[in-house]
Amino acid sequence: NAGVMQNxxxxxxxxxxxxxxxxxxxxxxxxxYWYRQLPEEGLKFMVYLQKxxxxxxxxxxxxxxxxxxxxxxxxxxRIQQVVRGDSAAYFCASSPTKEMRGAFFGQGTRLTVx
Amino acid sequence: DAKTxxxxxxxxxxxxxxxxxxxxxxxxxxxxxYWYRQIHSQGPQYIIHGLKNNETNEMASLIITEDRxxxxxxxxxxxxxxxxxxxxxxxxxxxxxxGSRLTFGEGTQxxxxx
Numbered sequence: 144n145a146g147v148m149q150n151x152x153x154x155x156x157x158x159x160x161x162x163x164x165x166x167x168x169x170x171x172x173x174x175x176y177w178y179r180q181l182p183e184e185g186l187k188f189m190v191y192l193q194k195x196x197x198x199x200x201x202x203x204x205x206x207x208x209x210x211x212x213x214x215x216x217x218x219x220x221r222i223q224q225v226v227r228g229d230s231a232a233y234f235c236a237s238s239p240t241k242e243m244r245g246a247f248f249g250q251g252t253r254l255t256v257x
Numbered sequence: 258d259a260k261t262x263x264x265x266x267x268x269x270x271x272x273x274x275x276x277x278x279x280x281x282x283x284x285x286x287x288x289x290x291y292w293y294r295q296i297h298s299q300g301p302q303y304i305i306h307g308l309k310n311n312e313t314n315e316m317a318s319l320i321i322t323e324d325r326x327x328x329x330x331x332x333x334x335x336x337x338x339x340x341x342x343x344x345x346x347x348x349x350x351x352x353x354x355x356g357s358r359l360t361f362g363e364g365t366q367x368x369x370x371x
Contacts (some may be wrong), residue, residue, distance in 0.1 A: 176358055234300050246359070251298075
């Protein structure tokens with residue numbers, strides 16, 4: 144399967160724990176975008192990364208959220224000290240260039256904070 | 258970003274053509290129109306995009322008016338599996354400091370009925 148792979152598909156965390164969401168882009172894609180979809184709401188942009196660089200994090204909450212895309216390995220979205228309001232579906236998309244033209248999305252990680 | 262306006266919901270009979278309208282009256286000359294869809298709980302799926310000319314692929318056709326202020330996505334023979342939220346998006350032009358992230362609106366919930 145050469146698609147965008149996200150894992151885990153479902154993640155349950157207790158309030159105060161950390162959540163790590165992984166996104167492996169399509170082969171040859173070095174640009175990754177993360178989006179969040181709260182229940183019954185639309186997709187909201189969070190962050191755009193290239194290998195080893197955060198390019199645009201204008202949609203990221205200022206606290207507790209961070210993202211990285213190391214030279215080797217998947218992109219990671221990290222949420223520290225999760226709260227119930229973080230419960231959402233988190234999607235990543237990858238693209239071969241900085242243009243999102245024809246970008247492909249993964250199936251998402253559904254985070255539930257209990 | 259140029260704002261887009263779509264009807265919140267539409268119905269279509271199975272086997273008939275589904276025509277989904279989108280208004281984007283403030284679109285700039287170098288901005289593309291993209292269509293994505295999201296089938297319940299899945300990641301968004303790219304459908305088609307265009308600049309000026311009408312476009313067709315194996316999934317759909319995109320008709321853009323001559324003044325580019327509106328467009329229509331056509332699913333020629335809708336099936337039950339086409340039931341989804343369809344998003345019309347005008348792409349932000351990429352710059353050196355930001356990608357061309359896609360800004361999702363509310364979309365149109367298309368329901369294909371048997």
